[in-house]
Amino acid sequence: MRVLFVFIFSAFGLLSVAQTSSRIAEKTKNFKRYDGYFSFWWDAANGKIWLQVDKLDQEFLYVNSLPAGLGSNDIGLDRGQIGNSRIVYFNKVGKKLLLVQPNYNYRALSNDANEKKAVKESFAQSTIAGFTIEEDEGDKVLVDATSFFYVMHMVWPTGFVK
Numbered sequence: 001m002r003v004l005f006v007f008i009f010s011a012f013g014l015l016s017v018a019q020t021s022s023r024i025a026e027k028t029k030n031f032k033r034y035d036g037y038f039s040f041w042w043d044a045a046n047g048k049i050w051l052q053v054d055k056l057d058q059e060f061l062y063v064n065s066l067p068a069g070l071g072s073n074d075i076g077l078d079r080g081q082i083g084n085s086r087i088v089y090f091n092k093v094g095k096k097l098l099l100v101q102p103n104y105n106y107r108a109l110s111n112d113a114n115e116k117k118a119v120k121e122s123f124a125q126s127t128i129a130g131f132t133i134e135e136d137e138g139d140k141v142l143v144d145a146t147s148f149f150y151v152m153h154m155v156w157p158t159g160f161v162k
Contacts, residue, residue: 027142039051101128
């Protein structure tokens, strides 16, 4: 009886994992996929960009630029030039995904854990953007990043594409 119970429990566990691992694939199956440091899909019918984040709490270099279009030196936009660059990471908080920029302007120069903690708690980091998680597969999440790419920046951030 115990063996049967363990078998049934294990079978439901495997079924659950199989269903969970296909939610992102199911949601994005009709979209054009672009692979890079972070994969994303273009939903042409709805004009949406779906971003898959599979590197949570891992720092990476985020760079944005204005590769084409209207440029104006007077307001700080210069076509063809690399824009701001910053070290950032994605942090998952409940059903939200935050793009966080740590504050490296202030840092402890010693190996003292208390000093490092004091510096970290004294100088705030910045949250650059927040996303609602549409699909969650544990270490992989899918978010609608359309407004981040189109509204906030009005340029295509080059930090996400190979």
